[in-house]
Amino acid sequence: EAGVAQSPRYKIIEKRQSVAFWCNPISGHATLYWYQQILGQGPKLLIQFQNNGVVDDSQLPKDRFSAERLKGVDSTLKIQPAKLEDSAVYLCASSLDRGRAFFGQGTRLTVV
Amino acid sequence: AQSVTQLGSHVSVSEGALVLLRCNYSSSVPPYLFWYVQYPNQGLQLLLKYTTGATLVKGINGFEAEFKKSETSFHLTKPSAHMSDAAEYFCAVSVAQAGTALIFGKGTTLSVSS
Numbered sequence: 001e002a003g004v005a006q007s008p009r010y011k012i013i014e015k016r017q018s019v020a021f022w023c024n025p026i027s028g029h030a031t032l033y034w035y036q037q038i039l040g041q042g043p044k045l046l047i048q049f050q051n052n053g054v055v056d057d058s059q060l061p062k063d064r065f066s067a068e069r070l071k072g073v074d075s076t077l078k079i080q081p082a083k084l085e086d087s088a089v090y091l092c093a094s095s096l097d098r099g100r101a102f103f104g105q106g107t108r109l110t111v112v
Numbered sequence: 113a114q115s116v117t118q119l120g121s122h123v124s125v126s127e128g129a130l131v132l133l134r135c136n137y138s139s140s141v142p143p144y145l146f147w148y149v150q151y152p153n154q155g156l157q158l159l160l161k162y163t164t165g166a167t168l169v170k171g172i173n174g175f176e177a178e179f180k181k182s183e184t185s186f187h188l189t190k191p192s193a194h195m196s197d198a199a200e201y202f203c204a205v206s207v208a209q210a211g212t213a214l215i216f217g218k219g220t221t222l223s224v225s226s
Contacts, residue, residue, distance in 0.1 A: 004155070033213055042116075042202050042216030043156070056213060091155060101214055103148075103155035 002026065006092050006103035008026045012110045018080035021107045025073070027104040031055075032069055033101065034077050038069030043091055047077065114139045114207045127171035131175075133220050135203030138184065140183040140214050145186040146214065147177055149198045153167045159201075162186065172195070185189040 002068050004025040013019050025032050036045035046065065047056040051072040060067070064083070065068050069075040078099055093101040119134040137143055142165050148156040160171025177188045186203060200221050204214040212224040 040218075042204075042218045043214075045213045045215070048213045058179045093156075100146075100158055100161060103157075105153075108153075 004092055004094055006090075006104035008106055008107055009105065010108050012112060013082055015084055015111050016081040016086070017080055019106075019109065020076050020078045020079065021090050021109075023075045023092030023104060025075070025092070026102055029094035029102070030072070031095045031097075031101075032075050033093045034067055034075070035093065036057050037089040037091055037106070038072075039088070046077070046084055046090075061080075079109075082109075084111050087111045114143070114157055114215050115206050116203050116217035117200075118203050118220050119217065122221045122223065124223040124225065125127065125193045127195055128192050130195045131188070131197065131222065133201050133203075133222065134189040135177075135186045135188065135217060136184055137203070137205045139185060139205060140206050141207060144204070145179060146204040147171065147175070147186075147188050148202045148204060148216075148221075149199050150202065150226075151187055152169075159188070161198055193224045194222050195226065198222055 007022050009108045023080040032049045034046040036042040036046050046060045047057040047067045049069040067077045087110050093103045094102040115138045117136045129185045138211050146161045147159040149159050150156050159175050162169050162179045170176045173189045200219050203217045
């Protein structure tokens with residue numbers, strides 16, 4: 001079974017630039033999550049999708065972050081403009097139900 | 113609000129020794145509880161989960177955890193540590209009222225010495 005795919009694996013940008021991350025969840029998984037993991041901390045939920053719809057985006061900094069899920073499958077997360085404090089690993093996960101979430105390898109973003 | 117507290121950001125054990133990683137949760141409704149492991153530059157891998165039923169759950173790589181409602185705890189144990197167990201461990205809770213998203217603790221780094 002193919003896992004959750006994310007790209008790119010690493011990205012370095014200057015502050016105030018924009019960046020986008022891509023996620024392809026496990027086939028058939030209706031729920032997709034984006035998490036932000038800052039060094040030394042646990043992952044923090046940014047946004048949760050159920051098919052095409054947003055279930056929870058309460059912790060998404062909407063002035064600079066945006067996310068969409070295309071046709072209920074792939075998803076992109078964008079940051080514009082980036083700040084130094086956005087340096088983190090961005091994890092995508094998908095799940096069939098409440099029992100288990102499968103995580104991708106993440107995208108490590110460095111903002112300089 | 114739901115939360116997870118992992119006691120001890122770093123735990124060091126000798127190879128062959130008991131591993132005990134502590135996790136306490138806060139939830140007003142019955143939770144689902146999880147332990148995930150993260151190796152360097154990799155994503156999170158599920159070790160074990162508690163949903164309903166038996167409170168002692170066994171996971172991969174010889175790990176197990178016990179759900180204790182009275183203590184609001186879900187500590188992770190392994191009888192004998194192996195060098196390959198060195199990694200970051202995260203406890204997480206899922207609560208129905210907040211959808212299905214996982215709420216994570218800050219993590220515990222396990223070091224294993226020979």
